[in-house]
Amino acid sequence: MPPTDTTPDAPTPQEPEGGAKPDGTREGAESAVGKSVSTRKEDAAAGTPAADLPQGGAPGIRFEKVVKRFGDNVVLRELDFTVAPGERVTLIGPSGSGKTTILRLLMTLEKLDEGLIWIGDQTLWHMERNGKRVPANEKHLHEMRKQVGMVFQQFNLFPNMNVLRNLTEGPVRVLGVSKDEAVERARSLLDLVGLADKIDAHPTQLSGGQQQRVAIARALAMQPKVLLLDEVTSALDPELVVGVQDLLRDIARQSDLTLLCVTHEMAFAKDISDRVLMFDQGQIVEEGPPDRIFGDPSEQRTRDFLQAVLAS
Numbered sequence: 001m002p003p004t005d006t007t008p009d010a011p012t013p014q015e016p017e018g019g020a021k022p023d024g025t026r027e028g029a030e031s032a033v034g035k036s037v038s039t040r041k042e043d044a045a046a047g048t049p050a051a052d053l054p055q056g057g058a059p060g061i062r063f064e065k066v067v068k069r070f071g072d073n074v075v076l077r078e079l080d081f082t083v084a085p086g087e088r089v090t091l092i093g094p095s096g097s098g099k100t101t102i103l104r105l106l107m108t109l110e111k112l113d114e115g116l117i118w119i120g121d122q123t124l125w126h127m128e129r130n131g132k133r134v135p136a137n138e139k140h141l142h143e144m145r146k147q148v149g150m151v152f153q154q155f156n157l158f159p160n161m162n163v164l165r166n167l168t169e170g171p172v173r174v175l176g177v178s179k180d181e182a183v184e185r186a187r188s189l190l191d192l193v194g195l196a197d198k199i200d201a202h203p204t205q206l207s208g209g210q211q212q213r214v215a216i217a218r219a220l221a222m223q224p225k226v227l228l229l230d231e232v233t234s235a236l237d238p239e240l241v242v243g244v245q246d247l248l249r250d251i252a253r254q255s256d257l258t259l260l261c262v263t264h265e266m267a268f269a270k271d272i273s274d275r276v277l278m279f280d281q282g283q284i285v286e287e288g289p290p291d292r293i294f295g296d297p298s299e300q301r302t303r304d305f306l307q308a309v310l311a312s
């Protein structure tokens with residue numbers, strides 16, 4: 001059975017939900033980062049790691065001849081790529097090319113058709129039985145899934161739960177963390193994203209920028225080792241974009257999360273990533289450091305894509 005969008009064991013909602021839309025209110029000059037982030041930035045400079053963020057042991061990712069089809073539409077064509085442990089990689093490519101599908105496969109929200117996806121030294125969609133590789137059972141998927149968190153374009157907060165419960169529901173139900181510990185961690189993460197005062201608010205009472213900060217905190221509350229970001233600022237009002245990007249950049253720098261980020265925002269991609277992968281027609285077209293891919297791409301398809309992005 002293909003995994004449903006609301007996976008049975010993980011309460012993270014995966015599709016835009018009517019109730020979770022921003023209410024149109026604006027924050028005005030939203031502070032760039034939560035105050036703990038700036039404190040931690042100083043800590044980081046002083047060599048003290050940020051206590052709330054994952055440190056150590058992040059696995060790499062590897063796609064090996066991954067095929068994904070929707071009916072006759074072959075979206076991933078024997079796709080191969082790797083992300084090293086703790087590496088931060090940005091994925092760029094035309095709309096509709098399959099970037100979200102890549103992330104959703106890693107979240108087990110879409111089912112793999114062919115090939116292998118590795119997280120560290122384990123396959124996500126397969127497990128070993130009597131020396132043979134067989135399709136993963138729910139228990140294997142459940143264990144693998146715990147390592148991966150995602151922040152969505154449309155925030156996807158639980159619309160019927162306040163901010164605190166958005167952050168504690170997963171840790172308590174999926175990770176088996178005690179309520180007290182989950183609440184303590186939620187407070188600390190809300191402080192990190194600059195929203196300590198919104199702990200009792202409902203998603204509809206928050207602006208888009210605030211909802212996305214809560215969504216980031218919620219993803220981190222699950223203590224993932226791999227974090228996936230899917231065009232996380234594209235649904236935000238322009239004046240809120242930089243604040244959320246700064247927050248994510250600080251989080252990325254102060255943790256050793258393995259990061260796979262889909263974005264069209266070149267400045268953000270340069271800021272956040274070690275490497276950029278240009279993806280189109282089911283495969284990686286070229287890859288390299290952000291400065292080279294954005295400044296001097298070698299493939300015509302990359303040049304065309306970047307020109308189109310700049311023109312939009």
Ligand SMILES: Nc1ncnc2c1ncn2[C@@H]1O[C@H](COP(=O)(O)OP(=O)(O)O)[C@@H](O)[C@H]1O
Nearest residue numbers: 070073075093094095096097098099100101102
């Ligand atoms: N659940 C689905 N059912 C059918 N087709 C889908 C589904 N999800 C994505 N697709 C198709 O797969 C292709 C890639 O989509 P997507 O991964 O969302 O692209 P991108 O994120 O690069 O814009 C598109 O043609 C899209 O219509």
Ligand SMILES: [Mg+2]
Nearest residue numbers: 096099100101
């Ligand atoms: Mg997409």
